Amino acid sequence: MDRRRFIHASALAGLSASLPGALRAAPAGFDPSPASGWRTFEVVTRVTPAASDQAVTVWIPLPSLNNDDWIRTLGNEWSGNAARAGVAEDTVYGARMLVAQWSAGQAAPEIEVVSRFATRDRAIDFAAPGAVPPLDAAERRLFTQPTELLPTDGIVLDTAQKATRGAKTDTDRARALYEWICDNTERNPKTRGCGLGDIRSMLESGNLSGKCADLNALFVGLARSVGLPARDVYGIRVADSKFGYKSLGKSGDITKAQHCRAEVWLAAYGWVPVDPADVRKVVLEERPGLTLKDDVVVAARNKLFGAWEMNWLAYNVAHDIALPGSNGAAVPFLMYPQGETAAGRLDSLDPAGFSYTITSREIVA
Numbered sequence: 001m002d003r004r005r006f007i008h009a010s011a012l013a014g015l016s017a018s019l020p021g022a023l024r025a026a027p028a029g030f031d032p033s034p035a036s037g038w039r040t041f042e043v044v045t046r047v048t049p050a051a052s053d054q055a056v057t058v059w060i061p062l063p064s065l066n067n068d069d070w071i072r073t074l075g076n077e078w079s080g081n082a083a084r085a086g087v088a089e090d091t092v093y094g095a096r097m098l099v100a101q102w103s104a105g106q107a108a109p110e111i112e113v114v115s116r117f118a119t120r121d122r123a124i125d126f127a128a129p130g131a132v133p134p135l136d137a138a139e140r141r142l143f144t145q146p147t148e149l150l151p152t153d154g155i156v157l158d159t160a161q162k163a164t165r166g167a168k169t170d171t172d173r174a175r176a177l178y179e180w181i182c183d184n185t186e187r188n189p190k191t192r193g194c195g196l197g198d199i200r201s202m203l204e205s206g207n208l209s210g211k212c213a214d215l216n217a218l219f220v221g222l223a224r225s226v227g228l229p230a231r232d233v234y235g236i237r238v239a240d241s242k243f244g245y246k247s248l249g250k251s252g253d254i255t256k257a258q259h260c261r262a263e264v265w266l267a268a269y270g271w272v273p274v275d276p277a278d279v280r281k282v283v284l285e286e287r288p289g290l291t292l293k294d295d296v297v298v299a300a301r302n303k304l305f306g307a308w309e310m311n312w313l314a315y316n317v318a319h320d321i322a323l324p325g326s327n328g329a330a331v332p333f334l335m336y337p338q339g340e341t342a343a344g345r346l347d348s349l350d351p352a353g354f355s356y357t358i359t360s361r362e363i364v365a
Contacts, residue, residue, distance in 0.1 A: 126171065154200070
């Protein structure tokens with residue numbers, strides 16, 4: 001297969017975000033800011049599925065988001081021995097992926113994808129609301145509608161209404177949901193991968209534990225149920241935290257560093273970044289015995305409604321993706337490589353068995 005290269009620059013909805021002035025001041029220990037400037041990274045995904053007497057197909061997520069405020073894709077290139085390889089795009093959310101196929105009997109299948117991108121920290125000044133153009137009607141419908149794993153009725157709606165009781169504005173409602181999730185959920189280290197995001201089952205069982213694709217999906221589903229456009233943003237950590245949080249970064253071998261975040265649309269700020277799941281990650285992993293009252297947790301909690309440290313690659317915002325050419329079911333999200341033979345889907349959460357690695361490095365001029 002010839003080496004190929006493409007540059008993609010599709011613009012998404014703009015983002016002008018800020019958080020309420022009434023928030024407690026956070027310690028300087030965690031303070032993402034666009035003033036810190038742009039950083040450039042390279043992520044290499046190498047997939048080497050086992051040789052098979054059946055045809056093998058893999059789908060590798062590619063950076064799909066461009067926003068002049070916080071992320072710019074700089075291109076992808078790939079090489080390997082696949083019989084066919086090319087870029088496909090989900091028609092609903094615009095999620096891009098490299099699709100590679102090997103013929104039955106291909107010896108030592110392999111493909112390597114190199115993605116380069118630039119990021120800048122996000123931080124919303126809630127004390128400075130702006131004149132933000134209204135969210136496009138089609139986008140509003142898309143990001144308030146239920147999905148298979150994100151229902152917006154029944155116990156989801158009931159929970160959201162209780163959590164937001166007394167909230168006057170969209171910002172107040174979003175903040176109330178964020179605080180409710182921080183207070184009422186837990187990170188479960190035994191959850192496979194990033195979790196599934198089946199929020200109805202979480203609420204009905206009362207087991208409000210999981211990982212980022214569970215806890216941040218809970219924020220998204222609750223927000224949508226009370227009319228707030230919201231979406232998960234699926235990606236992967238690419239560098240250590242510059243603020244010293246060992247739980248909020250990963251560099252080098254990032255094969256298992258996938259991380260889902262969330263955004264909510266607020267009328268005066270546009271798309272606002274949030275990440276209650278990382279608050280619970282700090283509680284569990286930063287050091288033994290932490291609670292929500294410890295300073296290191298408070299610092300992160302005060303900032304993660306309205307700010308992201310961008311030591312992280314955002315792949316896409318897609319839910320329930322039908323993989324092109326697949327005979328299997330849609331996947332809830334695409335932030336892990338996926339693979340399939342005629343015998344069925346490969347286990348994307350078992351990189352050793354599926355045989356893939358992902359590495360990252362920062363490109364310093």
